[in-house]
Amino acid sequence: MATVQQLLEKFHEVASSPQKQKEYYLKEGKKVVACVPIYTPEEIIHSMGMIPMGTWGADVEVKEAKRYFPAFICSIMQSVLELGINGKYKGVSAIVIPYLCDSLMGLGENWKMAVPDIPFIPMQYPQNRKPEYGIEFTKQAYLRVIRDLENITGAKFSEDNLKKSCDIYNAHNKAMREISSILANHPEISAVNRKDIFKSAYFMEKEEHTRLVNELIALLKAQPKQDNNKIKIVTSGILADSENLLKIIDDNNMQIVADDVAHESRQYRVDVPVDGAPLDNLAKKFSAMDHCSVLYDVDKKRADYIVNLAKQYNAKGVIVILTKFCDPEEYDYPILKGAFDKANLPSTLIEVDRQMVNYEQAKTNIQTFREVLEY
Numbered sequence: 001m002a003t004v005q006q007l008l009e010k011f012h013e014v015a016s017s018p019q020k021q022k023e024y025y026l027k028e029g030k031k032v033v034a035c036v037p038i039y040t041p042e043e044i045i046h047s048m049g050m051i052p053m054g055t056w057g058a059d060v061e062v063k064e065a066k067r068y069f070p071a072f073i074c075s076i077m078q079s080v081l082e083l084g085i086n087g088k089y090k091g092v093s094a095i096v097i098p099y100l101c102d103s104l105m106g107l108g109e110n111w112k113m114a115v116p117d118i119p120f121i122p123m124q125y126p127q128n129r130k131p132e133y134g135i136e137f138t139k140q141a142y143l144r145v146i147r148d149l150e151n152i153t154g155a156k157f158s159e160d161n162l163k164k165s166c167d168i169y170n171a172h173n174k175a176m177r178e179i180s181s182i183l184a185n186h187p188e189i190s191a192v193n194r195k196d197i198f199k200s201a202y203f204m205e206k207e208e209h210t211r212l213v214n215e216l217i218a219l220l221k222a223q224p225k226q227d228n229n230k231i232k233i234v235t236s237g238i239l240a241d242s243e244n245l246l247k248i249i250d251d252n253n254m255q256i257v258a259d260d261v262a263h264e265s266r267q268y269r270v271d272v273p274v275d276g277a278p279l280d281n282l283a284k285k286f287s288a289m290d291h292c293s294v295l296y297d298v299d300k301k302r303a304d305y306i307v308n309l310a311k312q313y314n315a316k317g318v319i320v321i322l323t324k325f326c327d328p329e330e331y332d333y334p335i336l337k338g339a340f341d342k343a344n345l346p347s348t349l350i351e352v353d354r355q356m357v358n359y360e361q362a363k364t365n366i367q368t369f370r371e372v373l374e375y
Contacts, residue, residue, distance in 0.1 A: 015199035047165035054202025075354035084115035184257035230255035237321035293328035303339035317346035
């Protein structure tokens with residue numbers, strides 16, 4: 001069995017080199033399908049014998065994508081299109097883009113013009129996802145994705161294989177929930193390490209990632225309990241994978257004990273039901289999802305969810321990492337801030353995007369926040 005350090009190095013290697021992972025799978029003769037956030041139905045792609053690979057953009061200067069997007073749009077969308085135009089997804093069989101916000105809709109339509117050699121498959125989710133008609137809408141949208149994948153790749157879909165893939169993804173969800181909880185009691189695992197564990201999941205077959213995560217869980221459980229003098233915090237946002245930002249958190253003696261990040265724990269909260277037809281169950285899984293800025297919720301229960309998460313893990317405060325020009329997150333923030341203040345839970349806001357090169361303002365913000373929490 002590998003050591004903790006060896007596993008962390010493996011996660012880092014995969015998280016920092018998705019291009020290398022893509023080439024590895026292509027050389028094995030496997031087809032890769034790019035999956036744009038958030039909540040792309042990876043289980044369907046996996047069940048058809050292909051590799052679903054997460055596509056959340058990268059920290060790159062956006063040039064070509066500016067011909068298609070205005071400057072005031074989410075940098076995740078801009079950088080995804082930039083990478084596509086620059087050939088970084090070469091060899092990918094198709095890209096699936098869910099329609100969960102206006103920017104995602106724009107990305108899909110612009111993709112057809114800017115990257116015509118990689119077929120675009122839309123995934124249309126309903127706003128009213130919980131009623132029976134919403135579940136049926138989701139199922140029909142999945143059937144559209146299946147038909148497109150079959151036509152584009154030649155792969156065939158079967159409900160039996162989907163059932164197996166849903167079981168595999170449920171096992172991965174369980175492992176990710178458990179590792180997140182365990183890391184709260186291991187201050188020696190840095191915020192950068194934690195990010196690598198979550199980010200690497202988007203670039204690996206889920207069976208392999210689950211195996212590595214379970215190895216890490218076993219090793220950490222076997223270690224003696226350590227004193228934790230770090231300041232416990234919760235993070236929230238769409239994306240929190242910037243090493244520059246996370247190193248600032250580490251340098252200020254802070255530990256992320258839980259998160260409400262779309263790129264991280266939000267992905268693993270809900271399992272696919274086990275009873276019933278697999279495709280129906282997958283649609284029911286989406287209907288059961290909550291506490292996310294891109295999912296319709298008139299009551300905005302996400303605010304109380306984060307407050308309760310902080311209480312559960314004895315966190316002293318919350319850092320909201322706001323992706324610049326992400327309208328759903330920006331609309332949620334005043335509600336989140338009101339809930340934090342009502343609960344006497346200190347919080348701070350850091351605005352980020354994929355083109356940031358200078359983190360001095362974020363550094364000052366986090367240093368000040370640390371002093372508030374230590375007071």
